[in-house]
Amino acid sequence: MLVISDSPDADPVGLLPCKVPLRHLPSPLFGADEYRLAPLVILDDRSYTAFRLRHMPHRPxxxxALADTDDDTVYPQAAAIGxxxxxxxxxxxxxxxxxxxxATGCHYANWEDLLTGPPPPSGS
Structure with a gap:
């Protein structure tokens, strides 16, 4: 997964608990091939302007990722970049x-934890 963020925060979106490998890059440093080939791209909204200046094509x-919850301009911005x-x-x-x-074919999901859930309470 490619996370594009110019934020100094090491985890601007809150994905550290996820076991999927993430590649964090500032907007000027990711390559067009990285962008095109990544199974999923997460763009920090604080990097939106620099991302737009790169003229990256729309892609599925x-x-x-919106940091400022009161920003109503994010939806037109999201539509503009696809x-x-x-x-x-x-x-x-x-x-x-x-x-x-x-997006990664579930290769990193911990199915045992997801399917079994917490252990049953002990019967005392």
């Missing part, structure tokens, strides 16, 4: 984690 699997979804950082990221696993 582009998700815009984003498939807008997520808000700090919200429940379950959908995004599932989307990341789906």
């Amino acid at each position: 699997g582009l998700i815009l 984003a498939e979804a807008v997520i808000r950082t700090g919200q429940d990221l379950s959908w995004l984690h599932l989307r990341l696993h789906e």
Whole structure:
């Protein structure tokens, strides 16, 4: 997965708990091939302007991550770059984690934890 973010935060979207390998790059440093070949691309909205200046083509699997929850301009911005979804950082990221696993063929999902759940309470 490619995460494009100019933020100094090591995890601007909140994906550290996810086991899917992520490649974090600032907007000036990712390559066109990386962008094209990544199964999923997450763009931090704080990097939107620099991303637009790169004139990257529309592609499926582009998700815009919104840091400022009061920003109403994000939806026209998402449409302008062809984003498939807008997520808000700090919200429940379950959908995004599932989307990341789906994009990687579920190779990184811990199925034992997902299928078995927590251990049953001991009967005392």
